[in-house]
Amino acid sequence: MSSPSRATTPVAAPPSAERPAAAAPARTSLPLARIVTLGAIALLAASWGFLPDFTVTVLNYIGLYALVALGLVMLTGVGGMTSFGQAAFVGLGAYATAWVCTSPAAASALAFLPAALLPWVGLALGLALTFAVAWGLGAVTLRLSGHYLPLATIAWGLSLYFLFGNLEFLGGHTGLTGIPALEVAGVSLASPRALGIAIWLALLLALWALHNLLDSREGRAIRALKSGRVMAESMGVDTSRQRVKVFVLAALLAALSGWLYAHLQRFVNPTPFNLNIGIEYLFMAVVGGAGYLWGAVLGAALITLLKEQLQDWLPKLFGMSGNFEVIVFGLLMMVVLQRFADGLWPTLAGWTRRFAPPAERPDAAAAGRLVQRPLPPRGTTLIEARDVTKRFGGLVANNKVSLEVKAGEVHALIGPNGAGKSTFFNMISGVDDPTEGEVRLLGEPMTGHASREFAARGLGRTFQHVRLLGTRSVLDNVALGAHLRGSKGWIASMLRLDRREEQALLAESLRQIERCGLADHVDTPAGSLPLGQQRVVEIARALAGQPAVLLLDEPAAGLRHLEKQALAQLLDQLRREGLGILIVEHDMEFVMNLADRITVLDFGTVIARGTPDEVQRDPRVLEAYLGGDDLLMRAAA
Numbered sequence: 357m358s359s360p361s362r363a364t365t366p367v368a369a370p371p372s373a374e375r376p377a378a379a380a381p382a383r384t385s386l387p388l389a390r391i392v393t394l395g396a397i398a399l400l401a402a403s404w405g406f407l408p409d410f411t412v413t414v415l416n417y418i419g420l421y422a423l424v425a426l427g428l429v430m431l432t433g434v435g436g437m438t439s440f441g442q443a444a445f446v447g448l449g450a451y452a453t454a455w456v457c458t459s460p461a462a463a464s465a466l467a468f469l470p471a472a473l474l475p476w477v478g479l480a481l482g483l484a485l486t487f488a489v490a491w492g493l494g495a496v497t498l499r500l501s502g503h504y505l506p507l508a509t510i511a512w513g514l515s516l517y518f519l520f521g522n523l524e525f526l527g528g529h530t531g532l533t534g535i536p537a538l539e540v541a542g543v544s545l546a547s548p549r550a551l552g553i554a555i556w557l558a559l560l561l562a563l564w565a566l567h568n569l570l571d572s573r574e575g576r577a578i579r580a581l582k583s584g585r586v587m588a589e590s591m592g593v594d595t596s597r598q599r600v601k602v603f604v605l606a607a608l609l610a611a612l613s614g615w616l617y618a619h620l621q622r623f624v625n626p627t628p629f630n631l632n633i634g635i636e637y638l639f640m641a642v643v644g645g646a647g648y649l650w651g652a653v654l655g656a657a658l659i660t661l662l663k664e665q666l667q668d669w670l671p672k673l674f675g676m677s678g679n680f681e682v683i684v685f686g687l688l689m690m691v692v693l694q695r696f697a698d699g700l701w702p703t704l705a706g707w708t709r710r711f712a713p714p715a716e717r718p719d720a721a722a723a724g725r726l727v728q729r730p731l732p733p734r735g736t737t738l739i740e741a742r743d744v745t746k747r748f749g750g751l752v753a754n755n756k757v758s759l760e761v762k763a764g765e766v767h768a769l770i771g772p773n774g775a776g777k778s779t780f781f782n783m784i785s786g787v788d789d790p791t792e793g794e795v796r797l798l799g800e801p802m803t804g805h806a807s808r809e810f811a812a813r814g815l816g817r818t819f820q821h822v823r824l825l826g827t828r829s830v831l832d833n834v835a836l837g838a839h840l841r842g843s844k845g846w847i848a849s850m851l852r853l854d855r856r857e858e859q860a861l862l863a864e865s866l867r868q869i870e871r872c873g874l875a876d877h878v879d880t881p882a883g884s885l886p887l888g889q890q891r892v893v894e895i896a897r898a899l900a901g902q903p904a905v906l907l908l909d910e911p912a913a914g915l916r917h918l919e920k921q922a923l924a925q926l927l928d929q930l931r932r933e934g935l936g937i938l939i940v941e942h943d944m945e946f947v948m949n950l951a952d953r954i955t956v957l958d959f960g961t962v963i964a965r966g967t968p969d970e971v972q973r974d975p976r977v978l979e980a981y982l983g984g985d986d987l988l989m990r991a992a993a
């Protein structure tokens with residue numbers, strides 16, 4: 357059988373580190389969206405002193421609500437976790453400062469401080485309390501999946517609300533009064549107009565920091581949470597930690613809003629922190645656009661104004677008083693959610709995209725250097741599975757499977773449907789633990805380790821069922837694969853101190869995209885590519901992590917003939933560079949032309965191993981394939 361992949365000139369580019377990134381097109385103008393945003397902020401700032409008092413009050417509440425909804429956008433829209441309990445965190449922030457500023461016990465303990473500093477102590481206490489409570493709650497409840505998590509958020513929302521109402525030192529259901537005004541550098545923020553400046557500054561600062569966070573390696577990791585743990589962990593993301601961090605972030609934004617609210621109202625009671633309000637916050641995020649930071653502002657504005665108008669007009673319309681606005685509001689929400697599943701922001705912002713300049717390419721000149729992992733010498737054993745057994749109840753999916761993958765070889769794992777190939781992939785990549793047996797990666801025992809630890813030791817993988825962030829660009833998806841090659845964390849990302857590293861990550865991702873033949877699709881949303889190309893994006897994503905060993909689960913499925921040839925050439929080039937590749941594939945012609953060694957599974961047991969020629973002549977293999985699938989026979993013919 358001829359071997360086109362070895363005979364032809366590789367189409368793949370030279371090793372990534374040697375190639376510069378594509379030239380960056382010159383940035384010609386500010387995107388229209390940014391001009392509109394800056395214009396709106398400038399208009400708000402210029403008119404703030406002249407707006408009627410009522411408008412200022414409404415804008416203040418919009419700002420306060422938007423801060424909470426912003427946390428929900430991060431939590432729900434971006435991170436994929438639903439919370440109905442945010443109002444309780446607003447209450448924590450509000451009650452903490454109210455207690456510090458009004459309780460005699462706090463006054464005597466803090467007597468050494470000037471009174472003007474008490475609200476700031478209240479802020480510190482509120483944030484610290486919220487941090488501790490949210491971390492504790494998050495660590496317990498974020499393990500829950502499906503509808504359990506929203507139910508748990510309802511439970512804690514209710515319990516914190518009743519706690520506020522039942523603690524005597526917090527004034528019970530009457531609450532606490534006499535909260536002083538904020539003072540900044542001797543300037544009193546007693547008037548709503550003055551405090552409104554602080555509210556909107558806090559909101560704009562939060563928008564800026566979160567925008568930066570989402571535009572970074574940590575942002576990609578947060579977005580990956582939504583597509584499930586398996587993919588994100590395989591890219592090296594610690595999903596449990598990341599989920600708790602997003603949850604704490606959302607809670608801190610809510611507490612900040614509560615602190616500002618307490619000093620705006622000057623009194624607090626439990627009512628604004630009940631479950632109904634928690635649901636309203638979620639509405640704001642969802643109606644505005646839960647996946648978009650500005651959606652939080654839009655949602656908060658729409659719902660505040662709508663409720664305001666409905667409260668005014670409906671009693672006049674019906675000629676009697678009553679809470680009609682709640683009924684109409686509910687109906688309107690149903691219509692909006694039905695018509696605009698992603699919220700209103702994408703529709704509103706859509707028209708600015710038409711005028712957007714071409715996306716910027718990573719600037720290789722401004723990029724820092726990424727950690728380079730030297731490949732192990734050719735012939736080194738990379739993966740070693742010894743007598744790996746996996747049982748699902750009474751079913752033995754893998755039965756004492758042993759297999760080695762060496763540096764510089766392509767090893768294929770084949771077998772009829774249901775033979776146990778994907779189960780074995782999961783065992784050797786940390787997705788699942790073997791019932792018995794041992795897995796070693798580069799000599800290190802890995803049984804019981806998480807997927808991200810496999811990734812950290814040099815294992816890259818693709819999935820049988822493609823797992824990409826469909827609405828994100830190919831570049832964004834591939835850059836997720838380079839997650840472990842960067843180190844900048846949340847704070848650095850929020851403050852934009854990660855730019856050199858980010859440019860390097862993107863430049864590296866771009867090189868892998870070009871090398872995999874996807875240069876024309878860098879900015880294309882990954883989900884809009886044909887399935888075969890999506891599989892190639894997964895390969896580019898795995899390569900961006902600079903792996904020593906690649907696990908490819910049916911990479912040729914869905915590819916056309918020429919695309920398969922290009923893929924074979926790429927894998928051949930990777931083999932010659934010294935990577936070890938383990939491939940599961942049903943296309944026997946592809947496998948027989950490419951693989952150095954083949955292991956055949958049937959009913960979870962290894963029935964043959966050897967070179968393609970040896971395997972094709974093995975009577976047990978022929979029998980296994982004749983039982984259901986005659987691809988091998990056709991390939992052998």
Ligand SMILES: Nc1ncnc2c1ncn2[C@@H]1O[C@H](COP(=O)(O)OP(=O)(O)OP(=O)(O)O)[C@@H](O)[C@H]1O
Nearest residue numbers: 748751753771772773774775776777778779780820
């Ligand atoms: N989580 C699970 N729980 C119970 N049984 C499972 C589970 N995962 C796999 N199995 C069973 O284990 C056996 C092996 O499945 P596996 O998906 O590993 O086969 P495969 O060789 O990858 O098949 P295919 O080529 O169709 O993808 C099948 O009988 C399958 O139903």
